[in-house]
Amino acid sequence: MTKEKEKKDNNQVESGQTRLRLLQGKVVGGEMSKTVVVLVNRFKQHPKYKKRYLISKKYKAHNESGQYEVGDRVIIKECRPMSRDKKWIVVEKR
Secondary structure (H helix, E strand, C coil): CCHHHHCCCCCEEEECCEEEEEEEEEEEECCCCCEEEEEEEEEEECCCCCCEEEEEEEEEEECCCCCCCCCCEEEEEECCCCCCCEEEEEEEEC
16 A cells, blocks of 8 residues: 555544544524534645635534534534435534
């Protein structure tokens, strides 16, 4: 195996045979029952000019207990689809 295949990405956790992604973001919406909207920011580099720029994406995450509110920094984990848009679970508060 090459070193690239042996090396695990920092935002992935092995669970059995699958790799689950972990993302960190800020709760920006919580009006729905048992669901919060999490804004995740990341930097992307332009392939030709090598300039880094900010990419923002919103994810809907499951919030069973309702303890996370707007403004909280949270970690979300990828899971099986719970609805059309909701494929993430809130793991912990940062």
